[in-house]
Amino acid sequence: METNQRPLSPHLQIYRPQWTSVLSILHRITGVVLSIGTVLMVVWLVALAQGEQAYHSMIGLMSSPLALIALVGWTLALFYHLLNGIRHLLWDTGTMLELKPARASGWIVVVLAVGLTAVVWGGWL
């Protein structure tokens, strides 16, 4: 097939990382993390439906230090993917595509995602 000779997009290992490209790949990475994280949602709901005992042992498991680290990571991934997803939806309308607003909106997304995660886990809520 001739499709093999069509131009390829640059490989990640060769193309120099830029602010916008790093945020772009982060959107995919957080998407994959959140997809795996849906297991937590299923476990929580099934434990809730099963009864008090199952619910308490599930809460116990989720309170372990390792689980808490995972939950903080999940929160950060959720906020990033949500905010950057809104950024993508704005791009889909054809706006904010120039270099300057694209970089600036990236900063807004990163600062807000880290800030909101800190608010949720810092006990300020």
Next chain:
Amino acid sequence: MKALRNPLERAINHGAAGSGVHHWWAQRFSAILLVPLTVWLLWTLSALVGADYAAARDWIASPWNASMAVLLVGSTFYHARLGMQVVIEDYVHKRVLEVALQVLVAAAALVGAIVSMVAILKVAFAG
């Protein structure tokens, strides 16, 4: 000089031609739905942190919250499947592995959605 694009006549009715736009729209549509639903999820989580079993059950059992939970679960697994599909298409180049992963992800998303919805409805109908 290589051709930059395949002639249209060779693209139509092959591969993503025609169906690619559907995937794009489905991903956007589920994304838009997920924005308010994620806000609902955050509100729910903040209400349920430290709450006991009865309070958590009561929360999900209310018709409004049960409906939001079913909607959230449905659009989450749909959106996750669509996203994972593109990631696998882009990075898994071994055809056998690619197809196996696509089937696995689609099945896992379906199972996850159904198991979650049954759990929500069980809590909702049992009161």
